[in-house]
Each structure stands twice: as C-alpha cells, then as structure tokens.
Amino acid sequence: MKRSVIRDNIKPHASNRRGTAVVLYRRNHIAGGTYFFTITLKNRTSTFLVDHIDGLLHAIRSAKRARPFRIDALVILSEHLHAIWTLPPGDHDYSGRWRAIKAQFSRSIAKSGIDVHRNAKGEYDLWQRRFWEHTIRDDTDMERHVNYIHFNPVKHAWVTRVRDWPHSTFHRYVRVGAYSLDWAGGSTEPEAGVYGE
Numbered sequence: 500m501k502r503s504v505i506r507d508n509i510k511p512h513a514s515n516r517r518g519t520a521v522v523l524y525r526r527n528h529i530a531g532g533t534y535f536f537t538i539t540l541k542n543r544t545s546t547f548l549v550d551h552i553d554g555l556l557h558a559i560r561s562a563k564r565a566r567p568f569r570i571d572a573l574v575i576l577s578e579h580l581h582a583i584w585t586l587p588p589g590d591h592d593y594s595g596r597w598r599a600i601k602a603q604f605s606r607s608i609a610k611s612g613i614d615v616h617r618n619a620k621g622e623y624d625l626w627q628r629r630f631w632e633h634t635i636r637d638d639t640d641m642e643r644h645v646n647y648i649h650f651n652p653v654k655h656a657w658v659t660r661v662r663d664w665p666h667s668t669f670h671r672y673v674r675v676g677a678y679s680l681d682w683a684g685g686s687t688e689p690e691a692g693v694y695g696e
C-alpha cells in the first residue's frame with residue numbers, strides 16, 4: 500500500500516508514563532468543543548477513501564482553511580474514518596464542515612472520471628448522510644477515543660500491528676513520544692458498540 504502522510508496541523512501533547520496519548524483537555528475546553536466522529540460511506544465494501552486518500556486529505560485541508568478547526572486525531576480506513584476535532588470558541592458547526600468535506604471529495608472523485616452514484620435528486624450519493632458524534636467529556640474520555648482511533652486499523656483487521664497502517668495520526672504521536680512505535684492497544688481497549696463503528 501502507498502504510504503501517505505496526514506499533513507494537518509496535529510499537535511499531540513506530551514506522553515505520560517504509561518506511554519499512551521494524553522491530551523490537555525483543559526486547553527481543548529478553553530478553545531471550544533472537542534468531538535469524536537465516525538463518518539461512513541454508503542457502500543460498506545468500498546475502498547474509496549484509501550484509494551483516493553490524496554483527494555480526501557485535500558478536501559479536509561480545504562475545509563480547515565475555509566473555517567479553521569484543530570484535528571486532534573484521525574484514522575482513515577477503506578470506507579469510513581474516525582476523527583477528533585476541536586472547534587474554535589463559540590463555534591459548534593462541525594456538521595457544515597463535514598458536509599463541505601464530503602461534497603468536495605465526491606466532486607473530486609467524479610471529476611477524475613469515476614462514476615459516482617447519484618440519488619433521485621441528482622446529488623452525489625457516496626456518503627452516509629448521518630454520522631456518529633460524541634462530545635469528549637474529560638481527559639480520560641479523550642485518551643480512550645484517541646487510543647480507539649489509533650488502534651482501529653487492527654480492530655478492523657487491515658493490519659496486525661498499529662504501526663503498519665499509514666493513514667493515521669499514530670505516526671505523529673509516536674514522533675512526539677506519546678506512543679512507542681510498537682504500541683498495541685494497551686489497557687484502555689474500549690467497549691464495543693459505542694463508537695459508531
């Protein structure tokens with residue numbers, strides 16, 4: 500698989516002694532709300548997101564430029580992605596930003612000559628309209644969701660080692676020492692069924 504680098508301005512905070520990612524929730528809280536998302540394609544057998552990873556990252560960067568937000572963690576799988584964002588103070592419009600990302604990605608795919616299915620109204624029909632959103636409550640909740648994101652490629656059996664999945668902020672967290680390169684999930688393995696995927 501092609502290596503890709505997620506180039507967003509992701510600034511994970513320093514590690515704790517257990518070697519898992521710790522984030523300064525208080526700072527997030529001052530900045531604005533912090534949210535976990537699961538965003539899914541309609542076709543659950545598709546590999547569109549990793550096949551067109553550059554287009555997807557471009558769409559995310561465009562949305563950030565238009566209306567800034569911080570990406571705290573991100574993993575892109577074949578037909579869904581998980582992300583944690585922090586929005587600016589007083590701004591709760593994550594839905595509008597996701598709408599912009601989805602629309603731009605669909606357009607760029609269609610423009611590249613791939614036949615993107617349209618609904619009865621003629622709109623691109625690539626993404627599930629609804630998505631999972633969870634507001635991060637505190638440090639522990641943040642850590643659990645960051646770990647969930649980084650363990651996800653193993654959970655979905657795309658790789659057997661977390662380090663082998665390129666489309667993830669895991670590598671950035673390793674670079675700043677928040678995880679060891681051979682991190683394998685740890686003791687905060689989340690309960691099933693409460694992450695939207």
Ligand code: NI
Nearest residue numbers: 581651655696
């Ligand atoms: Ni997943």
